[in-house]
Amino acid sequence: MSTLAANAPGAAGGGLADVAASEATLRRFLHGLPGVDQVGLESRAATLGTRSIKTTAKAFAIDLAISMIDLTTLEGADTVGKVRSLCAKGLSPDPSDRSTPRVAAICVYPDMVATAKEALRGSGVQVASVATAFPSGRAGLPVKLADTAEAVAAGADEIDMVIDRGAFLSGRYLEVFETIGAVKAACERPDGTSAHLKVIFETGELQTYDNVRRASWLAMIAGADFIKTSTGKVAVNATPPVTLLMLEAVRDFRAATGVQIGVKPAGGIRTTKDAMKYLVMVNETLGDDWLSPHWFRFGASSLLNDLLMQRQKLSTGRYSGPDYVTVD
Numbered sequence: 001m002s003t004l005a006a007n008a009p010g011a012a013g014g015g016l017a018d019v020a021a022s023e024a025t026l027r028r029f030l031h032g033l034p035g036v037d038q039v040g041l042e043s044r045a046a047t048l049g050t051r052s053i054k055t056t057a058k059a060f061a062i063d064l065a066i067s068m069i070d071l072t073t074l075e076g077a078d079t080v081g082k083v084r085s086l087c088a089k090g091l092s093p094d095p096s097d098r099s100t101p102r103v104a105a106i107c108v109y110p111d112m113v114a115t116a117k118e119a120l121r122g123s124g125v126q127v128a129s130v131a132t133a134f135p136s137g138r139a140g141l142p143v144k145l146a147d148t149a150e151a152v153a154a155g156a157d158e159i160d161m162v163i164d165r166g167a168f169l170s171g172r173y174l175e176v177f178e179t180i181g182a183v184k185a186a187c188e189r190p191d192g193t194s195a196h197l198k199v200i201f202e203t204g205e206l207q208t209y210d211n212v213r214r215a216s217w218l219a220m221i222a223g224a225d226f227i228k229t230s231t232g233k234v235a236v237n238a239t240p241p242v243t244l245l246m247l248e249a250v251r252d253f254r255a256a257t258g259v260q261i262g263v264k265p266a267g268g269i270r271t272t273k274d275a276m277k278y279l280v281m282v283n284e285t286l287g288d289d290w291l292s293p294h295w296f297r298f299g300a301s302s303l304l305n306d307l308l309m310q311r312q313k314l315s316t317g318r319y320s321g322p323d324y325v326t327v328d
């Protein structure tokens with residue numbers, strides 16, 4: 001067991017409830033996590049990024065990456081028509097090749113959930129909705145809960161909530177913990193099922209790797225089903241080192257508690273080459289257990305197009321013309 005796992009809640013007599021018993025116990029636990037070795041982390045991420053993938057494995061990896069995409073539109077100018085056409089693309093990414101997998105989910109604002117749900121009905125493609133005053137997370141709890149409830153009532157399968165970085169960076173960990181717990185409760189449906197909860201850290205605003213590690217453990221203890229890097233709305237979004245750190249956190253959390261949590265890097269992932277680097281990191285850090293859309297997602301608006309172009313290049317030996325993929 002790693003040092004992290006040994007320190008973790010659930011290990012050696014610790015308990016989840018004990019860790020969050022008070023601001024002081026939560027702070028003691030989060031600040032007791034081992035400091036991140038920045039040089040080591042960045043060097044591991046860089047090394048994994050240089051691994052090459054052979055052609056047959058690449059074809060498999062491209063299809064896997066497509067199936068892991070949360071195809072996203074989160075613009076103020078989103079319209080019903082745009083969301084419907086994004087759903088059509090997610091359902092049939094390459095109409096000329098029916099062997100192309102579907103994406104995992106379509107990710108939209110709460111007011112677009114009903115439109116996406118209708119367009120995807122019966123397909124198995126999930127509807128994910130950002131919530132809790134995305135992307136800033138700056139609103140009172142009642143507003144965040146109402147935002148979540150609206151999305152769940154409209155049929156969202158997954159909720160992507162943002163943490164309040166101001167509260168986190170000020171050390172108000174218990175407030176962040178309790179907000180995640182309350183949003184998790186708001187994900188419950190009247191029939192007893194629950195929308196899956198992804199917790200977005202906005203790692204580009206968390207300032208240090210130690211904070212990313214703390215946020216990861218905080219969210220996992222609070223009940224996140226997934227931990228997600230970024231909103232895609234700030235200057236620095238998903239990066240390989242931050243994602244590797246989060247992959248290591250879910251690995252250690254499972255070792256300590258037996259609970260498996262998913263990971264979603266999001267924002268700025270646009271090329272097949274980038275996606276392959278992330279899949280190598282998942283494979284080398286976590287292995288097969290996480291190599292599925294159930295446990296790993298890419299939050300991305302334009303990655304799909306590049307994957308489709310590379311997929312066609314692999315099967316035909318040439319790139320398609322400019323009309324082959326739609327430009328979002």
Ligand SMILES: O=C[C@H](O)COP(=O)(O)O
Pocket residue numbers: 072074107230231232233266267268269299300301302303
């Ligand atoms: O969660 C997904 C992001 O908002 C999409 O970011 P992107 O447009 O950089 O791919």
